[in-house]
Amino acid sequence: MNLIVLMKRTFDTEEKITISDGRxxxxxxxxxxxPYDEYAIEEAIQLRDKHGGEVTVIxxxxxxxxxxxxxxxxxxxxxxxxINSEEDIEEGDQYTTSKILVGYLxxxxxxxxxxxxxxxxxxxxxxxxxxxxxxxxxxxxxxTNIEVNGQNVLITRDVEGDQEKISxxxxxxxxxxxxxxxxxxxxxxxxxxxxxxxxxxxxxxDLDLDEEEAxxxxxxxxxxxxxxxxxGRILKGDxxxxxxxxxxxxxxxxxxx
Amino acid sequence: MxxxxxxxxxxxxxxxxxxxxEAIAAGKTAAQSGEVVGxxxxxxxxxxxxxxxxxxxxxxxxxxxxNLSHYxxxxxxxxxxxxxxxxxxxxxxxxxxxxxxxxxxxxxxKLNAGLISDATDISEEDGQIVFTRPIxxxxxxxxxxxxxxxxxxxxxxxxxxxxxxDEGRSGDVSSVSASIKDLRTAVEEIVRKSADGVDxxxxxxxxxxxxxxxxxxxxxxxxxxxxxLGGAVGASRGACDADYCDYSLQIGQTGKVVTPxxxxxxxxxxxxxxxxxxxxxxxxxxxxKDPDADIFKVADYGIVGDLFEVxxxxxxxxxxxxxxxx
Ligand SMILES: Cc1cc2nc3c(=O)[nH]c(=O)nc-3n(C[C@H](O)[C@H](O)[C@H](O)COP(=O)(O)OP(=O)(O)OC[C@H]3O[C@@H](n4cnc5c(N)ncnc54)[C@H](O)[C@@H]3O)c2cc1C
Ligand SMILES: Cc1cc2nc3c(=O)[nH]c(=O)nc-3n(C[C@H](O)[C@H](O)[C@H](O)COP(=O)(O)OP(=O)(O)OC[C@H]3O[C@@H](n4cnc5c(N)ncnc54)[C@H](O)[C@@H]3O)c2cc1C
Numbered sequence: 336m337n338l339i340v341l342m343k344r345t346f347d348t349e350e351k352i353t354i355s356d357g358r359x360x361x362x363x364x365x366x367x368x369x370p371y372d373e374y375a376i377e378e379a380i381q382l383r384d385k386h387g388g389e390v391t392v393i394x395x396x397x398x399x400x401x402x403x404x405x406x407x408x409x410x411x412x413x414x415x416x417x418i419n420s421e422e423d424i425e426e427g428d429q430y431t432t433s434k435i436l437v438g439y440l441x442x443x444x445x446x447x448x449x450x451x452x453x454x455x456x457x458x459x460x461x462x463x464x465x466x467x468x469x470x471x472x473x474x475x476x477x478x479t480n481i482e483v484n485g486q487n488v489l490i491t492r493d494v495e496g497d498q499e500k501i502s503x504x505x506x507x508x509x510x511x512x513x514x515x516x517x518x519x520x521x522x523x524x525x526x527x528x529x530x531x532x533x534x535x536x537x538x539x540x541d542l543d544l545d546e547e548e549a550x551x552x553x554x555x556x557x558x559x560x561x562x563x564x565x566x567g568r569i570l571k572g573d574x575x576x577x578x579x580x581x582x583x584x585x586x587x588x589x590x591x592x
Numbered sequence: 593m594x595x596x597x598x599x600x601x602x603x604x605x606x607x608x609x610x611x612x613x614e615a616i617a618a619g620k621t622a623a624q625s626g627e628v629v630g631x632x633x634x635x636x637x638x639x640x641x642x643x644x645x646x647x648x649x650x651x652x653x654x655x656x657x658x659n660l661s662h663y664x665x666x667x668x669x670x671x672x673x674x675x676x677x678x679x680x681x682x683x684x685x686x687x688x689x690x691x692x693x694x695x696x697x698x699x700x701x702k703l704n705a706g707l708i709s710d711a712t713d714i715s716e717e718d719g720q721i722v723f724t725r726p727i728x729x730x731x732x733x734x735x736x737x738x739x740x741x742x743x744x745x746x747x748x749x750x751x752x753x754x755x756x757x758d759e760g761r762s763g764d765v766s767s768v769s770a771s772i773k774d775l776r777t778a779v780e781e782i783v784r785k786s787a788d789g790v791d792x793x794x795x796x797x798x799x800x801x802x803x804x805x806x807x808x809x810x811x812x813x814x815x816x817x818x819x820x821l822g823g824a825v826g827a828s829r830g831a832c833d834a835d836y837c838d839y840s841l842q843i844g845q846t847g848k849v850v851t852p853x854x855x856x857x858x859x860x861x862x863x864x865x866x867x868x869x870x871x872x873x874x875x876x877x878x879x880x881k882d883p884d885a886d887i888f889k890v891a892d893y894g895i896v897g898d899l900f901e902v903x904x905x906x907x908x909x910x911x912x913x914x915x916x917x918x
Contacts, residue, residue: 348729348845349864359732370846429697430706455729455845455868459709461697464665468701473776474665476694489780494690495793495848496786496840503777513846514839552706556722557735561872567891569883574902577895581877582909584893589875591797591854592821592910 336388336483338379339443341436341450341462342407344400345369348455357558368403371451373410373518374511378481379449380411381516386483388446389413395435397421401534408529409521415534423539428551429461436462437469438544439537448508452477460510467508475501477512594626595682595743598653598675600695601632601644602687608640610794611687613647613754615747618714620648620755622683622721622743629653629679633671635661641765648755652765653679659772662779667772668695669702674770676703683721683743689793692746699744706738708745712851712872714752729845729868749794750851785840790824792841797823798852800843800870803830804859804880804899811837813903814858820910826850826870828860844869858899862887879903 346352347365354360368376379390392407393416394400404415418435420427440448448470450463460476467474479498480491483505490501493512521529539546568584570577585592597619601612612630619628630644630652641652655671672695676684684699686692688710700707712733713724722737723745738744792798799818801811811825818825826848827841843850845868855873860866862878862885870876871890878891879899888894895902 346728348731348868352728352731354732359728428706429709430700433701456727458725458727458729459697459707460693461700461707461709464694464697465701468698474694474698475777476665477690494782496838498783498785499779500781500783501777502780513842552741553708553736553738555734555736558727558732559734560732561730564890564892567876567878567888567894569888569894569896574895574897575905577897578902578905578909581893581895582906582913585854585875585877586913589854589892591875592913 336382336386336446337444338383338388338390339440339445339448340372340375340379340390340392340407340412341448341466342372342376342392342394342403343369343451343454344394344396344403345454345456352560354558354560359558366399366403368406369451369454371453371511371513374513374515375449375451376407376410376412377516377518378511379447382447382481382483391416393418393436393439395420395432404534405529406521408532408534409525410519411525414532417534417536418542419536419538424546424549426551427549428553429457429459429465430552431549433462433465433469434549435539435542435544436466438542440466440470446505447483450508450510452510452512463508463510470508472506472508473503474508475503476510478509479512479514481509593624595623596627596629596679597623597683597685597743598629598631598679598681599644599649600672600684600686600692601630601640602689602691603634603637603640604791608643609687609689609791610754611689611747611749612644614749614752615685615687616644616648617755618747618752619685621714621716622685624716624721626682627651629681631655631672631675633660633668638765638767642762645763646757646759646761649763651763654765654767655770656767657770657772659775662782663691664775664777664779665694665698666775666777669698670772671770672699673702675768678768686746688746688748696744696746703742705742705744708736708738710748711745712748712751714745726872730849730871748849748851750796785838787825790818790822792824792826793848793850795824795850796852797821797854798826798843798850798870798873799823799856799858800826800828800860801831801836801858802828802860803834805831805836808836810900813900813907817856817903817907817910820907820914823852823854828863828866830860857887857891858903860887861885862890
């Protein structure tokens with residue numbers, strides 16, 4: 336099976352975020368594989384081990400993403416592709432990223448493309464379904480189980496907590512939800528092997544996609560931190576009094592009851 | 593300039609979801625004194641169209657087909673495209689729900705359009721429609737707009753106030769026919785895991801339990817409090833992982849994102865991944881026996897104590913309050 340994983344290098348949102356001049360400060364911050372994309376990588380590896388084939392992990396980004404791609408290779412992916420858009424396009428949104436991914440994927444004849452449910456930094460969840468539509472293949476979002484039987488595919492997807500059992504067929508794009516699997520950690524031999532695995536770097540020119548076609552449709556005009564919350568009030572006194580006070584505060588001060 | 597905005601009405605259990613009314617309110621702002629059209633897709637949704645109008649839509653359009661009884665991306669895409677072909681609107685608004693999240697990027701790609709997902713606010717600035725949306729798991733926000741072309745956005749539940757229901761309001765409801773065929777995915781079965789009663793994503797009050805709840809039975813006092821307050825029960829991943837409750841209750845970065853008016857965290861430490869799902873709640877109450885727990889840093893009110901003592905007392909107190917206010 337030709338398995339392709341869409342991976343985003345994301346800001347580790349456990350980190351403190353600072354903004355200056357309307358931009359998120361990235362200097363010195365930690366970057367990770369988007370956690371949902373780890374589920375995608377793990378599932379692709381398991382599908383390959385069961386059905387044979389190859390796992391390719393691709394990222395649109397800059398040189399810095401090489402680190403996360405190597406981690407994916409160390410987990411067990413076979414090949415990595417970095418589409419370096421830095422030189423060619425300055426501004427981008429989900430439309431841009433998907434156009435670039437579609438430009439690369441259109442002649443790759445993937446059987447299954449696996450993406451994350453959502454990126455924890457940008458948070459739109461658009462890229463997976465947009466890519467599927469661009470390629471003209473079916474898309475199932477937020478999956479928690481997948482079984483492939485020849486061309487037939489049975490999927491369980493999470494719909495706000497309920498489970499939907501879906502039947503469909505290849506080729507297919509899925510987006511991965513928590514619960515799909517437990518992503519493995521790269522092993523030491525895995526890390527050694529990863530150094531020798533192919534990591535191809537491409538630019539937009541290599542995709543025969545001109546920049547105009549990928550120009551963003553949306554414009555971010557400002558980024559800001561939520562208003563600083565006033566320090567909360569820890570109630571005092573014996574428990575019964577605290578409970579009474581809380582109930583009164585929620586009614587009269589917070590006005591939420 | 594006045595615009596024509598299409599709002600998709602989403603149903604659950606045969607009723608319109610609140611977020612659809614919120615999207616209509618957002619549609620009013622986006623329309624800039626133009627027209628808001630409610631769109632309903634399903635196998636028998638006609639009776640709900642007037643309700644969208646009572647909440648502010650100017651007219652309604654329904655697409656009905658037996659192949660639309662369950663949501664599928666292909667079926668709903670075909671139905672919505674038929675409406676767009678006829679109406680040629682300036683903008684589209686959906687709720688940012690499982691359905692909205694699945695359908696909107698697909699339509700946006702088909703229409704070669706931009707899309708602003710998960711907006712928590714909409715405003716008009718110098719004649720331009722600007723959306724606010726959380727980024728970095730709710731730790732920051734951005735303002736985004738679409739300069740030209742179709743305006744397309746999804747609205748996070750519980751953030752934009754719906755308009756007041758107007759019983760006397762009525763409008764035209766027409767139907768659009770579409771041939772729904774060649775669906776590439778089929779829904780074989782739906783297994784309900786979510787609790788009956790209040791929808792967690794839309795609840796105004798959420799009582800959430802963490803590992804401190806200690807067992808399945810430990811959730812009982814939380815359920816009782818939720819019942820008295822007309823709220824929903826949620827949980828941390830800690831509680832789900834320990835099998836005290838179903839994953840459908842999980843709130844956080846990898847679970848649901850909720851922004852209720854009141855969030856009561858019981859026995860939850862306040863890990864960053866949990867905060868990602870609830871820190872934008874309007875009022876947060878923390879009940880934890882550890883005075884140094886991180887949850888107190890985001891709480892408006894805190895009680896340091898044993899939840900098994902505090903929660904039942906709160907339930908009793910609210911019972912009295914509710915009885916008194918009748
Ligand atoms: C040329 C260019 C310039 C950009 N400039 C900016 C900028 O100035 N400021 C800014 O904030 N953002 C910028 N971006 C990023 C962009 O706005 C989005 O963050 C990106 O398109 C992903 O959207 P999202 O974060 O909402 O991801 P989602 O749509 O939530 O991601 C869902 C899934 O899609 C896949 N995916 C997402 N992004 C990628 C990717 N890059 N490569 C491979 N797979 C992916 C992953 O599987 C991920 O789990 C730029 C992007 C490009 C291509
Ligand atoms: C990639 C990733 C994604 C994640 N996604 C999520 C997510 O979506 N949602 C989420 O919640 N977590 C998520 N987590 C897990 C998160 O990091 C924490 O492990 C989890 O939130 C802890 O749950 P908890 O607060 O219930 O448990 P704990 O951290 O163990 O806290 C239990 C608390 O209960 C208190 N307590 C104990 N007994 C009592 C009592 N009798 N009365 C009052 N208080 C008591 C303790 O003082 C303690 O503060 C994620 C982690 C990772 C790595």
